[in-house]
Amino acid sequence: MVKTKGKHNKYSVIIIIILIIVFLIFFKKTSVKKEKKIPPRKPEIEEVKPEAKAKPAYRIAIIIDDVGYPSGKIEEYKNFKGKLSFSVLPFLKGSVRYADILYEHGFEIMIHLPMEPLTYPGTDPGPCTLLITDTQQEIEKKIRMIIQNNPYAIGANNHMGSKATQDRQIMNWTMDILKQNDLFFIDSLTTRNSCAYELALRNNLNTAKRDIFLDNEDSFPYINAQFEKLKKIAKSRGTAIGIGHFTRDNTIKVLNYQLPRLKKENYTLIFASEAVIN
Numbered sequence: 001m002v003k004t005k006g007k008h009n010k011y012s013v014i015i016i017i018i019l020i021i022v023f024l025i026f027f028k029k030t031s032v033k034k035e036k037k038i039p040p041r042k043p044e045i046e047e048v049k050p051e052a053k054a055k056p057a058y059r060i061a062i063i064i065d066d067v068g069y070p071s072g073k074i075e076e077y078k079n080f081k082g083k084l085s086f087s088v089l090p091f092l093k094g095s096v097r098y099a100d101i102l103y104e105h106g107f108e109i110m111i112h113l114p115m116e117p118l119t120y121p122g123t124d125p126g127p128c129t130l131l132i133t134d135t136q137q138e139i140e141k142k143i144r145m146i147i148q149n150n151p152y153a154i155g156a157n158n159h160m161g162s163k164a165t166q167d168r169q170i171m172n173w174t175m176d177i178l179k180q181n182d183l184f185f186i187d188s189l190t191t192r193n194s195c196a197y198e199l200a201l202r203n204n205l206n207t208a209k210r211d212i213f214l215d216n217e218d219s220f221p222y223i224n225a226q227f228e229k230l231k232k233i234a235k236s237r238g239t240a241i242g243i244g245h246f247t248r249d250n251t252i253k254v255l256n257y258q259l260p261r262l263k264k265e266n267y268t269l270i271f272a273s274e275a276v277i278n
Contacts, residue, residue, distance in 0.1 A: 057268040058234040061085065061275040062255065063157060063186065063210075065112055066246045067099065068092030076252045078105045082259050085272035086246070087112035087157055090146040091127040098246075099152055108271040109152035111183070113143070113174075115161025117190070125160045130174060132167045139173045147181055155184035155273055157210075157243075158196060165194035175203035184276045186210065188243060206276035214244040215251045223254040231267060239275050 064077070068089035077084070078101055085108040088099045103109050114125035116132055128142040147153065156178060164170050165187070175196075178185055184206035187197040200207035212230045215223045227242065234240035244251040262269065 055266055056238075057266050058231070059239040059268055059270045059275065060230060060234050060262070061239070061241045061270050061272045062214075063087055063110065063241065063243045063272050064246050064251070065157070065159065065188075065243055067102070067112065068095035069247050070094060071098075071247050073246065073249070073252050074098060074101060076256075077246075078102060078107075080252065080255060080259075082255070082262075082269040083108070083271050084255075084269070085110055085155075087159075088150050088153070089114065089126055089159060090149045095149065099150060103152045108154065108273060109150065110186075110272060111146055111150050111153045111156040112159040113146065113156045113161075114159045115164035117160040117164075118162045120163065123160065130161075130164050130170060132164055132170055134170070136173045139170065140177050143174065143177045143181075147183075153183065155186065155206075155276070157186040157272075158188045158190065160190060161188070161194075161196075162191040165191060165196040168195050168199065171196050171199040172203070175200050175205055179203050179205050184208075184273060186241065186272055186276065201278075204278060206273075206278045208241055208272075208276045210243050211240045212242045214242050214254070215248045218248045218250055220250045220253055220257075223248075223250050224257065227254055227258055231265070234267060239270075241272065241275050 063085045065087045066089060067086045069092060071094070077086075086099070086102045087110040088095050089112045099109055114127070114129040116129055117123050117125065120129075120131075128146050130139055130142060134142070158165055175185065178200075185196070185200045186207065187194055187200070187209045189197075189210045197207055197209045211233050212226055214226045214230070217223070223244075230240050230242045244255075259269075
């Protein structure tokens with residue numbers, strides 16, 4: 001019995017020693033782990049890079065006047081890949097056909113409203129010209145006939161009109177009728193004495209004024225230089241309006257040349273309806 005007890009005690013001591021050794025080894029490893037320096041985690045906010053705010057694009061509206069006169073440029077215009085507004089003269093041979101084509105290709109259509117120039121009758125603006133001798137009923141009749149001839153139109157600008165746009169009564173009647181038909185108006189500013197824009201505002205029309213005529217000379221360098229002027233106006237003011245002409249050879253060439261450059265320089269083409277104010 002004594003021998004058995006001694007044997008058990010011997011085994012107990014061995015087990016205790018083993019347990020102490022295991023405990024010491026585990027404690028040492030744990031201590032080393034705790035002593036090891038772990039770099040602090042960066043705050044979450046520092047890991048997220050804020051997105052750069054996009055700069056607002058400078059906006060340019062281009063109106064192409066005199067649609068309706070014969071022009072070989074219709075194919076080039078209908079394939080243009082940017083926004084353009086086409087202003088159609090009433091009752092000319094190509095008026096309805098060109099308006100149909102351009103509307104189908106997604107462009108904005110306007111009325112190029114013929115108005116009496118200072119040189120009338122030596123210079124004839126065409127059918128249904130608004131004359132300063134017209135009565136209110138005659139002005140209304142002419143404009144309604146023009147609207148019926150161009151059902152796609154959502155706005156208008158004046159064709160010639162250096163005399164008519166100085167006549168406050170004629171312009172009041174004109175703006176009233178355009179307002180009744182939900183059309184915006186852009187003053188082509190064929191004379192610095194025009195009161196059309198002012199009276200459009202007074203009649204609560206959506207309205208604006210032309211900034212640059214692009215193609216008084218039909219040459220690529222001239223038109224491109226005018227377009228660069230338009231870009232400067234848009235950059236300084238946010239929005240600018242230029243007017244070109246359907247019958248010029250180089251206007252569409254400049255537009256095609258400028259189009260890929262506009263996006264790179266943070267410009268965007270808009271419709272005339274997007275440039276108006278009330």
